[in-house]
Amino acid sequence: MALALGACLAGGLPTVADGDVERARVLFPEATRARLESGRQTYTLRCGACHEPHDPRLRTRREWEWAVAEMSPRAGVEGERQALVLQYLTTFARR
Numbered sequence: 001m002a003l004a005l006g007a008c009l010a011g012g013l014p015t016v017a018d019g020d021v022e023r024a025r026v027l028f029p030e031a032t033r034a035r036l037e038s039g040r041q042t043y044t045l046r047c048g049a050c051h052e053p054h055d056p057r058l059r060t061r062r063e064w065e066w067a068v069a070e071m072s073p074r075a076g077v078e079g080e081r082q083a084l085v086l087q088y089l090t091t092f093a094r095r
């Protein structure tokens with residue numbers, strides 16, 4: 001599998017497959033493919049507005065919890081949408 005881990009990730013962020021939904025459900029029982037894809041979309045559009053969206057696979061769950069809490073106000077993302085961004089990032093986070 002060729003991973004594009006360079007500076008430019010546009011379009012290279014991991015997409016959601018069935019196995020990812022299974023993995024997400026361990027932590028987020030309400031996770032669905034549509035909800036994870038919605039989180040990916042918000043992440044791409046809103047979190048990618050100032051800088052390239054960072055690759056979810058390069059940070060741990062804890063690092064993403066911190067970053068999403070810190071950055072969401074800057075991105076104007078809150079509530080359910082913020083939770084879905086975190087679910088998407090956590091699902092692909094470095095273990």
Ligand code: HEC
Binds near residue numbers: 048049
């Ligand atoms: C308004 C502009 C802006 C938006 C929108 C934004 N960021 Fe950032 N982000 C920054 C800036 C500027 C930095 C550089 C470090 C700092 O200022 O804290 C940064 C740094 C980061 C870092 C690196 C932090 C580190 O020190 O390792 C991560 C991860 C990150 N942003 C994630 C996000 C996420 C997730 C979102 C969406 C919720 C987001 N960003 C939206 C401006 C933005």
